[in-house]
Amino acid sequence: MADPKRPAPQACIPEMMRLEKRVPAENQHRFYNLDLAPDLFGGWTLVREYGRIGNPGRLVIDWFETKEESREALQRLARQKQQRGYNLANLR
Numbered sequence: 001m002a003d004p005k006r007p008a009p010q011a012c013i014p015e016m017m018r019l020e021k022r023v024p025a026e027n028q029h030r031f032y033n034l035d036l037a038p039d040l041f042g043g044w045t046l047v048r049e050y051g052r053i054g055n056p057g058r059l060v061i062d063w064f065e066t067k068e069e070s071r072e073a074l075q076r077l078a079r080q081k082q083q084r085g086y087n088l089a090n091l092r
Helices: 067-083
Strands: 016-023 028-038 044-052 058-064
Touching: 016 067, 028 067, 044 067, 058 067
Parallel strands: none
Antiparallel strands: 016 028, 028 044, 044 058
């Protein structure tokens, strides 16, 4: 039986995430921001911003029909970036 005080597993998925990769020996100082947001038409967007830390990043917006689809995409991208050496960073 589910504990009513405990959030559902999907409720624990963040809607905003920042990943960073810092390898000074290779002069790599990169960031990757992921953010879920509703759009004006009832769908959801996954906003991705990436680039070199300290510089403006490139912006890519992906549209999804449901929040669940956008969350799956966020998780998939975060997993791919972590496999490539990115780590979760603190959001300020």
